Amino acid sequence: MTAVAAFAGSVSLISHGGFGFGPSEPGSEELDRLGGLLIACSAAPLLAWRLAPHAVFAFTASASIILGGLGYPLGLPLGATAALYLLAASRDEEHPWTRRHTATVSAVFLAFLGATGLSNSSFPVSELVHTGLAWAAVWFAGERTRLRGEQFTELSERVLRAERERESERRLAGAEERARIARDLHDSAGHAINVIAVRAGTARLRQDPVRSQAALEAIEELARKTVGEIDQIVGTLRERGSASGAVDAPPGLASLESLIERHTGAGLEVAVSIEGEARQLEGAVDQAAYRILQEALTNAARHGVGVARVELAFGGAALELAISNPSAGQTGRSNGGHGQGRNARARDVARGQPRSGACQRVVSRPGATALRRSASVTRVLIADDDGLMRAGLIELLSGESEIEVVGEASTGREAVDRARRLTPDVVLMDVRMPDLDGIEATRELTRIAPEIRVLILTTFEQDDYISERCARAPPASSSSAPAPRT
Numbered sequence: 001m002t003a004v005a006a007f008a009g010s011v012s013l014i015s016h017g018g019f020g021f022g023p024s025e026p027g028s029e030e031l032d033r034l035g036g037l038l039i040a041c042s043a044a045p046l047l048a049w050r051l052a053p054h055a056v057f058a059f060t061a062s063a064s065i066i067l068g069g070l071g072y073p074l075g076l077p078l079g080a081t082a083a084l085y086l087l088a089a090s091r092d093e094e095h096p097w098t099r100r101h102t103a104t105v106s107a108v109f110l111a112f113l114g115a116t117g118l119s120n121s122s123f124p125v126s127e128l129v130h131t132g133l134a135w136a137a138v139w140f141a142g143e144r145t146r147l148r149g150e151q152f153t154e155l156s157e158r159v160l161r162a163e164r165e166r167e168s169e170r171r172l173a174g175a176e177e178r179a180r181i182a183r184d185l186h187d188s189a190g191h192a193i194n195v196i197a198v199r200a201g202t203a204r205l206r207q208d209p210v211r212s213q214a215a216l217e218a219i220e221e222l223a224r225k226t227v228g229e230i231d232q233i234v235g236t237l238r239e240r241g242s243a244s245g246a247v248d249a250p251p252g253l254a255s256l257e258s259l260i261e262r263h264t265g266a267g268l269e270v271a272v273s274i275e276g277e278a279r280q281l282e283g284a285v286d287q288a289a290y291r292i293l294q295e296a297l298t299n300a301a302r303h304g305v306g307v308a309r310v311e312l313a314f315g316g317a318a319l320e321l322a323i324s325n326p327s328a329g330q331t332g333r334s335n336g337g338h339g340q341g342r343n344a345r346a347r348d349v350a351r352g353q354p355r356s357g358a359c360q361r362v363v364s365r366p367g368a369t370a371l372r373r374s375a376s377v378t379r380v381l382i383a384d385d386d387g388l389m390r391a392g393l394i395e396l397l398s399g400e401s402e403i404e405v406v407g408e409a410s411t412g413r414e415a416v417d418r419a420r421r422l423t424p425d426v427v428l429m430d431v432r433m434p435d436l437d438g439i440e441a442t443r444e445l446t447r448i449a450p451e452i453r454v455l456i457l458t459t460f461e462q463d464d465y466i467s468e469r470c471a472r473a474p475p476a477s478s479s480s481a482p483a484p485r486t
Helices: 002-015 033-048 053-069 078-089 099-120 125-206 209-237 253-265 283-303 340-352 387-398 412-422 438-448 464-470
Strands: 270-275 308-314 319-324 359-362 378-383 403-409 426-430 453-457 478-480
Touching: 002 033, 002 078, 033 053, 033 078, 053 078, 053 099, 078 099, 078 125, 099 125, 125 209, 125 387, 209 387, 253 270, 253 283, 253 308, 283 308, 283 319, 378 387, 378 412, 387 403, 403 412, 412 426, 412 438, 426 438, 438 453
Parallel strands: 270 308, 319 359, 378 403, 378 426, 426 453, 453 478
Antiparallel strands: 308 319
16 A cells, blocks of 8 residues: 555656756656656565565665656655655664664665756755655654554563463462362361271270270261361352352351350350450451361360360450360370361461461460380370370270380470480371471481381371471481371
């Protein structure tokens, strides 16, 4: 289209004697075959401007110079003018406007003026005015077009980059949500199933009616609790609605009264005290606090005696929780329960919601019960943060005449301290525990008491965590084994 317009415009200018400034030779308005061929040479190359814009400008300008030198009243070389605009607009970072382009344009302009002036034997006023102004205008317009194109390209790249970042954030959020769901399922099902297997196997092996009855009651209670928690997780995933059609919100501290009433109705006496001004918490903090309270009260009902005291302290930047009640001295069990998921949730909330308040869990850890000593048996220390798992292992091992359980611990640090004091032959060490995990506790025990053998316990056959950490642990005095299967 540009080439056609340049050709038609040039023909019209020559047919009408240019712009009418200055003298013109008789018959100069007539267009012959040579003139038509030269006009075509000044316009047709515009079709290939994308391939070589500098060469197209030089070719069209040369044809215009010849037209002016032969006396054709061109006035304004339209083909070269269009080529100059396309040349300026096509420049980019790889092919910028250089001094060579400026020199070429200046030389062509002077050559056109000189050729036109010689053919007319006069100063080319019309060509100087019209061509000079037109070329300056089209160069400026070409530069503006180039700048707009660069801005559009940059904006397009920003949009694409923003879309990629949003997609990456969506994938990261999905991965975090999957990790949270996996942690909840691990809390609710994975460890509970292993505890049930240990207690059921113990009852089968011992064939003691009293112990079997107690084990079955513990299994039933744990199974019912686990089913309820799984139903809650699945209901949240399916966005199960209430009777009015609204989606049920996850439980938070707003449901504290109903939680207390439920445990009070089950026979647990609960006293609640609140310090500071109660306020609405962020969703993650609110849910984590409720789940921590729920598990702590359940453990208090199972393993404690007397009044369970719940203390909530709303601080400026943190929410502190303290749940305590006297523990049964003859069992030596911790009220902590299986805290891997809850502790991880509290740590996640503390890292992710610093301005909305973090959850801190405080539990009691009574000392281990020292049993009789004998040089003819293997003395075992059990370290696990889950009270039911420790109870199941103690019950499973206590019936063996060659094994004596000398103590238990609920954290890695407590396991190291009691192993140093009780000097057992073997330590059954859980991998994931608060304060100090099983791998670090094993490493410290290897350093201070290399004669103590350590068996690493994990509730899963394939655990990436233990694989990574055991790869760096000292192999001399430690080994790993799956959780006991009965």
